[in-house]
Structures are given as C-alpha cells and as structure tokens.
Amino acid sequence: MKLSRIPQQVIPLTIIFALAIVALVAARQMLVPESFGKYGHYRADAVEEVASHDISYAGIQVCNDCHDDIVEVKQESYHRGLSCEVCHGPANNHAEAPDEYTPGAPRGRGYCPLCHGYNPSRPVGFPQILPKMHNPGKACMTCHNPHAPTLPHAPEECSACHREIASTKMVSHHTTVDCRTCHTVPKDHWSDPRAVHAEKPTDRSTCGQCHATGADSPKIIPRIDIETHGGRYLCWDCHYPHHPEATL
Amino acid sequence: MPFTLISLLHLLTITAESHGFSGYMYPNEYELQWGLLIVVYPYLTGLVAGAFILASLERVFKVSALRPIYRLSLLSALAFMIIAPLPLLAHLGHPERCLEMFLTPHTKSAMAMFGFVYAWYLSVVLLLEIWFDYRENIVRWSNEKRGIKKWFYKALSLGATSVSPESIKFDHKMGKIITIIGIPSAFLLHGYVGFIFGSIKANPWWSSVLIPIVFLFSAIVSGIALMLLIYMITTMFRWKQISMACLNKLGELLFYAIMIDFSLELLDFIHRLYESEESISILSEMISNRLFVSLIVAQIIMGTLVPMVSLGIARFGRLPDELRRIVYFIAALLVQVGIFSTRWNVVIGGQLFSKSLRGLTVYKMELFGLEGLFMTILFLIAPILILFVLTKILPPWPSDEKAVIRDTEKVVTAK
Numbered sequence: 001m002k003l004s005r006i007p008q009q010v011i012p013l014t015i016i017f018a019l020a021i022v023a024l025v026a027a028r029q030m031l032v033p034e035s036f037g038k039y040g041h042y043r044a045d046a047v048e049e050v051a052s053h054d055i056s057y058a059g060i061q062v063c064n065d066c067h068d069d070i071v072e073v074k075q076e077s078y079h080r081g082l083s084c085e086v087c088h089g090p091a092n093n094h095a096e097a098p099d100e101y102t103p104g105a106p107r108g109r110g111y112c113p114l115c116h117g118y119n120p121s122r123p124v125g126f127p128q129i130l131p132k133m134h135n136p137g138k139a140c141m142t143c144h145n146p147h148a149p150t151l152p153h154a155p156e157e158c159s160a161c162h163r164e165i166a167s168t169k170m171v172s173h174h175t176t177v178d179c180r181t182c183h184t185v186p187k188d189h190w191s192d193p194r195a196v197h198a199e200k201p202t203d204r205s206t207c208g209q210c211h212a213t214g215a216d217s218p219k220i221i222p223r224i225d226i227e228t229h230g231g232r233y234l235c236w237d238c239h240y241p242h243h244p245e246a247t248l
Numbered sequence: 249m250p251f252t253l254i255s256l257l258h259l260l261t262i263t264a265e266s267h268g269f270s271g272y273m274y275p276n277e278y279e280l281q282w283g284l285l286i287v288v289y290p291y292l293t294g295l296v297a298g299a300f301i302l303a304s305l306e307r308v309f310k311v312s313a314l315r316p317i318y319r320l321s322l323l324s325a326l327a328f329m330i331i332a333p334l335p336l337l338a339h340l341g342h343p344e345r346c347l348e349m350f351l352t353p354h355t356k357s358a359m360a361m362f363g364f365v366y367a368w369y370l371s372v373v374l375l376l377e378i379w380f381d382y383r384e385n386i387v388r389w390s391n392e393k394r395g396i397k398k399w400f401y402k403a404l405s406l407g408a409t410s411v412s413p414e415s416i417k418f419d420h421k422m423g424k425i426i427t428i429i430g431i432p433s434a435f436l437l438h439g440y441v442g443f444i445f446g447s448i449k450a451n452p453w454w455s456s457v458l459i460p461i462v463f464l465f466s467a468i469v470s471g472i473a474l475m476l477l478i479y480m481i482t483t484m485f486r487w488k489q490i491s492m493a494c495l496n497k498l499g500e501l502l503f504y505a506i507m508i509d510f511s512l513e514l515l516d517f518i519h520r521l522y523e524s525e526e527s528i529s530i531l532s533e534m535i536s537n538r539l540f541v542s543l544i545v546a547q548i549i550m551g552t553l554v555p556m557v558s559l560g561i562a563r564f565g566r567l568p569d570e571l572r573r574i575v576y577f578i579a580a581l582l583v584q585v586g587i588f589s590t591r592w593n594v595v596i597g598g599q600l601f602s603k604s605l606r607g608l609t610v611y612k613m614e615l616f617g618l619e620g621l622f623m624t625i626l627f628l629i630a631p632i633l634i635l636f637v638l639t640k641i642l643p644p645w646p647s648d649e650k651a652v653i654r655d656t657e658k659v660v661t662a663k
Contacts, residue, residue, distance in 0.1 A: 007418045009383065012406035013376070020371075024350060032351050041354050121275050 056090035063091070070147055077148035087111065087146060112140045118163045125193060128163040154190035161193060165242050172243040182206050182241065207235040271607030280599040280611050283619045285335040288627050290441045290463065291591045292332040297438035297464070298471010299325040300374070300430060307427040312659045313497035316652060317479050319381065319644035324478055326374050327635035333366055335627050338618050358444055369437050373430040380423045382642050387411050438467040445594060452527035453598040458516045465509040466590050472502045473583035480577055491653040492569055493660040499576050502583065503559040510552050530605045538600050538608055542589045551586010555579035
C-alpha cells in the first residue's frame with residue numbers, strides 16, 4: 001500500500017500508540033526486577049532478603065528447653081496455649097546469650113486488658129474486665145500469676161465472666177437486681193462453670209416476684225396481671241430480662 | 249447533592265441507634281474497610297458508562313432526537329472517567345504504585361486488571377472517539393484562533409490537518425467503528441465493577457451473578473439522568489433554547505431504563521427470598537434496620553418509584569412543556585440520589601453484617617481525612633469542573649444551535 005493512500009489521521013495515531021507500547025516495554029525492561037516471576041507473582045529475591053533478616057523470636061520450644069518449671073505450671077493453666085513471647089516479647093537474644101539479655105515482662109495494668117478488656121465480640125465465659133473498675137491502681141500481677149492466672153478462689157461477681165450481660169443490665173432498670181434473684185446458681189458453677197450451669201427461670205412466677213399485682217415489692221415497679229398478661233407467651237418472649245426497656 | 253442527603257440521613261440513623269453494633273461481630277468486622285470512597289467509585293464509573301451508552305444511541309442507532317447532547321455526553325463521560333479511579337487511589341494510599349499494574353500484570357486478579365480495562369476505555373474508546381469527532385473543528389479552530397490557542401489546537405490536531413471530504417468521511421467512519429467497539433467496552437467497564445462485587449463468594453449480600461447486570465443497568469439509568477441534568481443546566485446558564493424533543497427522548501429512555509433496572513433488582517430480591525439461604529434472616533434484619541433509610545426510602549421509594557411514576561406521567565401525559573421540564577429535572581435529581589444509594593447499599597451494606605450471620609455493625613463516616621465526606625465531595629465536584637474546562641476547549645454546542653434544534657424537532661415530528 002502506498003503511504004499517500006493511508007488516511008492522514010492514521011499516521012500520528014499509529015505513532016502515539018506505538019510510542020506508548022514501546023514506552024511500556026522499555027519501562028518493563030528497566031523497572032521490573034530480574035527475579036520477578038521466578039516462583040510466582042512476586043520478586044524471588046524478596047524471599048532471600050526476608051530470610052536474611054535478623055531472627056527476633058526464639059519460639060516456644062527454645063523457651064521450654066530451659067524453663068521447664070514454668071512450662072509445668074503454665075501447662076495446667078488457661079494460658080497453656082499462649083507462647084511465652086506473646087507477653088515477654090521477642091527473646092532470641094536471650095536464648096543465645098541468657099546472661100546478657102533478659103526479656104521484658106509487662107508488669108503494669110496496660111498489657112493484660114489487650115486480651116481481657118471487655119469486648120462484646122469475645123465469647124461468653126472468656127474472662128473480661130473493665131480496667132477502670134477492676135481493682136484500679138493495682139498491677140494485674142498482684143493478684144494473678146500470669147503463668148497460672150486463675151485465682152485460688154472463685155470470682156466474686158458474675159460480671160467477671162458475664163461482662164456483656166452485666167454491662168447491658170447496668171444501663172437498665174434491673175441494674176440493682178442481683179443475678180441470683182432470677183437465676184439459681186449452684187455453688188460449683190463458680191469453680192467449674194462449663195460443667196455446672198446456672199439455671200434460668202422456667203415460668204412466669206420469677207418475674208411475678210416483683211411485677212405481679214400483689215407482689216411484695218416497691219410501688220414504683222410496673223405491675224401486671226401475671227396470669228393473663230401476654231396470653232400464652234412467657235415474659236422473656238417479649239421482654240429482654242437484662243434490659244426490659246429495650247424493644248425486641 | 250445526593251450523597252450529602254444520604255449521608256445526613258445516615259448520620260441521623262446512626263445517632264438514633266443506642267449502640268454501635270448488635271449481636272455477635274468478629275473483632276475485625278467492627279470497622280468497615282471500604283468506606284465512602286468505594287461508594288463513589290462505582291457511582292462515577294456508572295455515570296461514565298451510562299453517558300457513553302447514551303452517546304452511542306445517537307451515533308450507532310441513529311436516535312436523532314439525541315443529537316443536541318451527543319458531544320456533551322462524550323465530554324461528560326471523559327470528565328467523569330478522569331476522576332473515576334482517583335477514589336480508589338486515595339483509598340489505597342501510595343498512588344504511585346498503581347503503575348505496577350501495567351508493569352507486572354496479574355491476569356488472575358480481577359482487581360489488578362482494572363488498569364487495563366481503564367486504559368482501554370480511556371484511550372481506545374473515549375479519547376479516540378472524541379478526537380475523531382472533533383478533528384474537523386480542531387483544524388478549523390487552529391486556523392481561526394490566534395496566539396497560544398492556535399498552537400494548542402494545532403498540537404491537538406496531531407498534524408492531521410486535512411479537511412477534505414474523504415478525510416471527514418474517514419473521521420465519521422472511524423467514529424462509528426469506535427462507538428461500536430465502545431458499547432461492549434462500556435458494558436465491560438461497568439460490568440467489571442459489578443463483577444468485582446458479585447464474585448466475592450464469601451459475602452452473601454454481594455455474591456450473585458446478577459450483580460454485574462444490575463450494575464450495568466443502574467449505570468445506564470444514572471448516565472441518562474446525569475445527561476438530562478447537565479443538558480438542562482448548561483442550556484439554562486447559556487440562555488439558549490432547550491430542545492423539547494431531546495428532553496422528551498431522554499425522559500422516555502430514562503423511564504424505560506428505570507423499569508428494566510427496577511425489574512432486575514426485584515428479580516434479584518425475589519430470588520434471594522425464594523432461595524432463603526442461611527443468610528436471609530440477618531440480611532432481612534439489616535434491610536429493615538440499618539439500611540431502611542438508604543434502601544427502602546432513598547433507593548426504592550425516592551430514587552426509583554417516584555421518578556418512574558413522575559416520568560411516566562410527564563412523558564406520556566398531557567402536561568405543558570414548562571411543567572414537564574420541572575418534572576424531568578426533579579426526577580433526574582431523585583434518580584441520582586437513588587443510584588448513589590444503590591452504590592451505598594451494595595458497598596456499605598455488604599460490610600454491615602457479620603460473617604457469623606449473627607450481628608450487625610454500623611458505618612461511622614469520617615468528615616475529614618482521605619476517606620472522609622469532604623474528600624468525597626471533592627471527587628464529586630471535580631468532574632463538573634473538568635467538564636467545564638473541556639467545554640471551553642472543545643465546545644460541544646454547534647455554532648448554529650437553533651437550526652440544529654429546529655431540525656431535530658422536525659425529524660422527530662415527522663417520525
């Protein structure tokens with residue numbers, strides 16, 4: 001084809017697109033690292049670079065080799081699944097030269113709440129506290145041994161494990177009602193909560209203690225006819241007992 | 249602006265909530281990872297695709313009533329296209345790294361292929377089509393203007409200065425071919441955005457094969473409504489006569505597009521209800537609680553049903569032109585609110601419920617900062633400013649505007 005027969009518009013456009021493609025190819029040549037794509041969609045040299053970094057963490061096996069007395073205690077506790085360096089920080093230096101370096105240990109009140117501060121997404125029964133209210137000013141280690149954190153005596157308040165319910169109840173009219181008013185709590189539930197469960201109310205009489213027409217309770221408490229109110233439903237089908245003002 | 253309205257409504261809803269989240273959330277689900285900027289991204293790309301598809305109706309399908317807004321649609325598509333990827337870059341941080349997508353293309357990642365989808369659409373479709381369409385004018389302006397403007401237009405003509413009948417015929421032919429390539433490309437651009445969401449199989453709110461198609465039709469709806477607004481506003485500020493034939497055609501197309509879009513969304517909704525997968529109860533709770541304002545009120549009632557009914561009455565009823573124009577304008581404005589809510593409901597809604605299907609969280613919008621409300625306002629105003637500059641460089645209005653409008657009215661009446 002003669003060059004003169006090619007429409008004039010095509011020539012500059014072809015040049016621009018050709019230049020763009022050449023620029024892309026040249027940029028690839030210059031900028032893409034040589035080792036890119038050797039193992040996958042990344043720079044293969046990065047693997048060696050990362051491997052050449054100084055090792056910071058020794059790993060639980062190395063700790064266990066020397067500190068078997070602590071391992072023994074920890075193995076029996078709820079902290080058995082935790083690696084030592086979670087709390088003590090990277091300890092490879094210490095493993096290599098035990099006398100020269102001593103790993104740190106969090107001794108204040110700031111560290112434990114990272115796991116044990118109240119957070120509603122944590123499972124029921126997972127010990128959670130409100131750091132500002134839980135023995136303020138005292139270091140956690142004063143009462144809890146971090147390697148075996150369970151106290152020798154059972155928790156004194158239900159909120160130690162049932163924090164979400166306690167927090168909800170706290171803002172409701174039921175805030176002053178003790179948990180045991182409605183729940184029967186066997187003594188062993190305090191020490192072995194998963195094996196022995198607290199009992200929940202099964203009929204209307206529990207709520208009737210305070211809310212029935214003839215109940216012996218302060219006049220300010222709302223009353224209903226406990227026999228007929230709500231038809232065949234139980235109280236908690238409509239009212240959430242830990243926050244009865246809330247609508248379901 | 250639609251987003252401000254929605255945001256305000258949401259702020260009110262959030263304030264009305266007594267607490268941030270309910271039920272059980274995994275710890276990494278408290279905060280939403282994709283915020284307002286990711287809402288803006290599909291909204292803007294939808295406008296691009298919609299405006300381009302509208303332009304192609306005139307070019308390929310010979311819808312002559314749309315002649316007055318053909319060029320304006322192309323420039324609008326370009327203006328919104330320039331800004332469309334910026335919300336993503338602002339969200340990700342390190343904007344310079346976006347070039348890595350071109351240097352080391354990752355063909356197995358839909359997100360990483362965006363660079364190519366974008367580059368194709370911007371350079372091969374939009375810029376080329378605009379260049380071929382304007383070339384004759386650019387050459388003329390390069391001869392008529394003086395000083396810097398003359399050299400600017402000379403540079404813009406890329407040296408192709410021939411205005412012989414053969415050359416102009418070639419421009420038209422190329423323009424048509426590019427538009428034909430452009431239609432599937434526009435479908436690809438916005439279908440792709442829907443594909444990104446639809447292919448996230450772990451999220452029951454997003455994972456649906458219908459999502460790309462719903463996105464596409466909502467893009468067409470938003471594009472038509474945008475052009476209706478831009479056409480009316482620009483004509484008003486230039487003190488020119490508006491073409492009722494063009495407006496009526498836009499109103500009609502908008503009416504049909506909303507009907508199809510609404511039917512598809514309804515189909516998706518009914519399909520989900522009928523399937524009743526395990527996620528249905530948390531999704532129902534989310535719709536009736538967290539998304540009530542933005543989905544039921546803003547998207548369905550204000551953004552779809554009200555405009556659909558009012559457009560139907562305005563287009564096919566016997567209304568005076570003045571009233572009709574007002575109805576079109578308000579309907580198009582409501583459609584923008586509705587489509588923005590659609591994007592909001594997809595992006596934000598998909599992150600409001602826990603993957604445990606047992607809890608709901610709340611989106612707390614920032615005001616300042618890279619992902620905040622003010623940044624979003626900036627991204628939504630920027631295309632309008634770019635469009636203003638583009639219309640100064642490449643005026644989309646014919647010099648004999650009155651004659652064009654007269655001809656359009658005549659052709660439409662003759663049909």
